[in-house]
Structures are given as C-alpha cells and as structure tokens.
Amino acid sequence: MTETAPDFAAITAAQARIRDLVHRTPVISSGLLNEVTGADVHFKCENLQKVGAFKARGASNAVFGLTEAQAAGGVATHSSGNHGAALAQAARERGIAAHIVMPANAPAVKKAAVAAYGGLIIECEPTLAAREQTLERVVAATGAHVVHPYADPRVIAGQGTLALEVLEQVPDLDVLVVPVGGGGLLSGVALAVKHLRPDVEVVAAEPEGADDAFRSFGLGALQPSVAPRTIADGLLAGLGAINFGIIQRHVDTILTVSDAEIVQAMRLQWSRLKTVVEPSGAVSFAALLAHPERFRGRRVVAVISGGNLDLDNLPW
Incomplete structure (x- = not known):
C-alpha cells in the first residue's frame, strides 16, 4: 500500500x-x-x-483493483465491524479469502455480518496496538494483502x-x-x-x-x-x-x-x-x-x- x-x-x-x-x-x-x-x-x-x-465502496475498489498476484493470498484488515463486513463481501465476490481482525468487544451484530459474508474472524484485545499486532501475525501466516479501513x-x-x-x-x-x-x-x-x-x-x-x-x-x-x-x-x-x-x-x-x-x-x-x-x-x-x-x-x-x-x- x-x-x-x-x-x-x-x-x-x-x-x-x-x-x-x-x-x-x-x-x-x-x-x-x-x-x-x-x-x-x-x-x-x-x-x-x-x-x-x-464501506462497500472503498472495499470493493481495493479488492477489485488488486492484481492476481496480490489477490492470491486473500485480503486482511482490522475493523470494528462495517469495513470488515464490506471487505469480506467484496472478497467473496472476487473468490478470495478475507481475514478480519476484530476487537473482542465489537458488537455481536457486526461480528455476525462479517461471518455471514464469509470473513474469517480473528479476535483481539480492544486496543489499536492489539489490532495492528494481530494483523501483522495474520499477514505473516497467510500472505494476505492488507486493506486498511481508512488510511x-x-x-x-x-x-x-x-x-x-x-x-x-x-x-x-x-x-x-x-x-x-x-x-x-x-x-x-x-x-x-x-x-x-x-x-x-x-x-x-x-x-x-x-x-x-x-x-x-x-x-x-x-x-x-x-x-x-x-x-x-x-x-x-x-x-x-x-x-x-x-x-x-x-x-x-x-x-x-x-x-x-x-x-x-x-x-x-x-x-x-x-x-x-x-x-x-x-x-x-x-x-x-x-x-x-x-x-x-x-x-x-x-x-x-x-x-x-x-x-x-x-x-x-
């Protein structure tokens, strides 16, 4: 990025x-x-x-703008809910995996939405540092391409x-x-x-x-x-x-x-x-x-x- x-x-x-x-x-x-x-x-x-x-707009633009090589490992992000669901939905449309790091205290309805769109949820402590550290581990393990929620x-x-x-x-x-x-x-x-x-x-x-x-x-x-x-x-x-x-x-x-x-x-x-x-x-x-x-x-x-x-x- x-x-x-x-x-x-x-x-x-x-x-x-x-x-x-x-x-x-x-x-x-x-x-x-x-x-x-x-x-x-x-x-x-x-x-x-x-x-x-x-969030569907930005996630779709990011996912469908990836090259085949970039998309091969899927995508990953951290999110309290809406971006995670949007990324999972866009990834499903493209046929690739989506790894979504979510704080443990995220609203249950938003976790359910991410899961419904096929996102793979990884929970973490509800701090920005924990989100970023967990995301780094996920990317290291999967080779997924990071799509930041806003930056x-x-x-x-x-x-x-x-x-x-x-x-x-x-x-x-x-x-x-x-x-x-x-x-x-x-x-x-x-x-x-x-x-x-x-x-x-x-x-x-x-x-x-x-x-x-x-x-x-x-x-x-x-x-x-x-x-x-x-x-x-x-x-x-x-x-x-x-x-x-x-x-x-x-x-x-x-x-x-x-x-x-x-x-x-x-x-x-x-x-x-x-x-x-x-x-x-x-x-x-x-x-x-x-x-x-x-x-x-x-x-x-x-x-x-x-x-x-x-x-x-x-x-x-």
Missing part, C-alpha cells in the same frame, strides 16, 4: 470499477425534518448500501464515489455534512466535492467523546485519539495521517455532537424517514440539530453512513 494520497482521477476510476458492484443509493427528505432544522435537508442513504454501510488511497478513492452521486442527485447543494472517524469517507468525499464544486461547504461531524479529528483540525497537527467513548462505535478509530492531510486542504469545518444529540437524531430519522440508522450514521444529522444556525435556510445533504446495529440493544 502506498501512502500517496489519491487524486480526483483515482475517484473517477473507482467509480468505473465499482459501478456494478455497489448500489447507487437514494437521497430522501422529510418536510417535518426541514421544519425541525429550518434547512432544506436531504439524506444520502448509505444505510441502504450493500453490507448496510458506505488506504484505494479505500479513500472508493469512498469518494459517494460525492459524485450526491452532486448529481442534489445539483444545487450548499452544504454536505459527513461523519468522521478514521477519515476515509470524509477525505474521499471532500476531495471529490472541492474538485467539482469548490463553492459547496464540506462540514464534518464527530462525537464529542471521540473528538481527535476536531482537535487535530483546530490545532493544525494530528492529535492522538485517547480512550474514545461514544455511542457511535463506528467512529472510534483515530484519524489517519493520509486522511488528515486531505481534510486540512478540503474540509471547511468540523463540528462535534453529544451522544444525547446523536440519539435524538436517530429517533427523528427512524420515526420520520422510516429508515434504520446506526449511531455513527446519525452523527451528520445530529450536527444540524446541535448547530442549527450554521444550516438554517440552506440546502444540505447529510450522509447517513450506515444502518448496522443491534436491534435488541437500541439506545432508547
């Missing part, structure tokens, strides 16, 4: 590569939610994407294809709001948006309890993620260095939201949009609820990044 950031051409190449491998997800809206926010809000529904999350140019380019769809579906867009954890989605989307529509404001939304991207952006230097705690389990990863470089150049601002605001956003989306949204996927809408003055009177797309959660353990 190269550490060189992708360019816009890599995103358009990714779109061509994965066009028949992923869904073109819909954009939906609700008059009631427009009244609540005072904005003209549209939701990009990546919860309706394959594997229930945007991989092929993954970033794949995630950026979401923005190409949004700009076609909502051409008169003012603001695009995107959740941020490791930064794969945000960096790919921001790169594409600012290349095509530099006038569109790109806003990131992050949980207060896992705010390393917010701190890094404000201080102008990558800050460590220390003991993050948030209901948005898909956003616990620390911001990647390659992602941060793109975010510094192409993102306008990062806003934080509380877990209570995330739950409020989830409840409104479930009840008004009639769609299943996981906490991480509700963070973008939570930013509109928490900071209404920034969005009032503007046409906004909020990305629902995923819809995978334990229905027996909802946060209300």
